Amino acid sequence: ETGVTQSPTHLIKTRGQQVTLRCSSQSGHNTVSWYQQALGQGPQFIFQYYREEENGRGNFPPRFSGLQFPNYSSELNVNALELDDSALYLCASSPPGGTSSYNEQFFGPGTRLTVL
Amino acid sequence: KNQVEQSPQSLIILEGKNCTLQCNYTVSPFSNLRWYKQDTGRGPVSLTIMTFSENTKSNGRYTATLDADTKQSSLHITASQLSDSASYICVVSAIPGGSYIPTFGRGTSLIVHP
Numbered sequence: 001e002t003g004v005t006q007s008p009t010h011l012i013k014t015r016g017q018q019v020t021l022r023c024s025s026q027s028g029h030n031t032v033s034w035y036q037q038a039l040g041q042g043p044q045f046i047f048q049y050y051r052e053e054e055n056g057r058g059n060f061p062p063r064f065s066g067l068q069f070p071n072y073s074s075e076l077n078v079n080a081l082e083l084d085d086s087a088l089y090l091c092a093s094s095p096p097g098g099t100s101s102y103n104e105q106f107f108g109p110g111t112r113l114t115v116l
Numbered sequence: 117k118n119q120v121e122q123s124p125q126s127l128i129i130l131e132g133k134n135c136t137l138q139c140n141y142t143v144s145p146f147s148n149l150r151w152y153k154q155d156t157g158r159g160p161v162s163l164t165i166m167t168f169s170e171n172t173k174s175n176g177r178y179t180a181t182l183d184a185d186t187k188q189s190s191l192h193i194t195a196s197q198l199s200d201s202a203s204y205i206c207v208v209s210a211i212p213g214g215s216y217i218p219t220f221g222r223g224t225s226l227i228v229h230p
Contacts, residue, residue: 106159
């Protein structure tokens with residue numbers, strides 16, 4: 001059984017560009033959540049996907065968008081990158097049981113995005 | 117506004133010593149509180165979860181407490197080991213309208229010296 005994987009590991013972009021980050025959920029997990037973790041800060045919830053639908057969203061602008069595919073893998077897309085978007089982006093998956101916050105989340109290693 | 121405050125921001129202790137980390141929150145409606153351990157360069161790993169009716173939960177050398185009346189939680193680490201060096205994050209979840217909204221604290225950075 002493989003854990004949550006994310007790609008790429010590191011990424012450098014310039015202001016105004018667009019970026020797509022990818023996440024493969026742990027085998028058997030159908031819920032994926034995305035988080036942004038700035039240096040020295042705790043993760044901030046971006047949004048959650050359950051059965052390919054967005055289920056819950058944090059305080060992030062619409063230029064942060066996502067997708068979940070039938071195999072439950074997910075993408076995070078960020079348009080019009082800003083310097084403050086530089087952060088570690090974490091993906092977490094949860095096993096079946098719906099979107100209950102009681103379900104334990106298993107985090108991936110993250111993608112480090114640097115915006116110049 | 118939902119907030120989770122952790123203290124201290126950082127802590128240095130000697131191997132074998134005990135320590136206690138604090139978490140205060142203003143999250144409503146409260147669903148549950150988790151403590152995570154995050155090693156440098158890795159994603160967080162869940163240590164404990166507590167609901168409103170639980171006031172203590174243990175996981176090996178980690179013991180979490182919850183006072184839902186005062187909205188405070190603590191994580192006590194017994195007989196610390198070098199591998200305990202990490203960031204410890206308190207996360208409180210609310211379920212307004214059925215959606216899952218977690219609020220993360222900034223974490224306490226723990227360094228255990230030999």
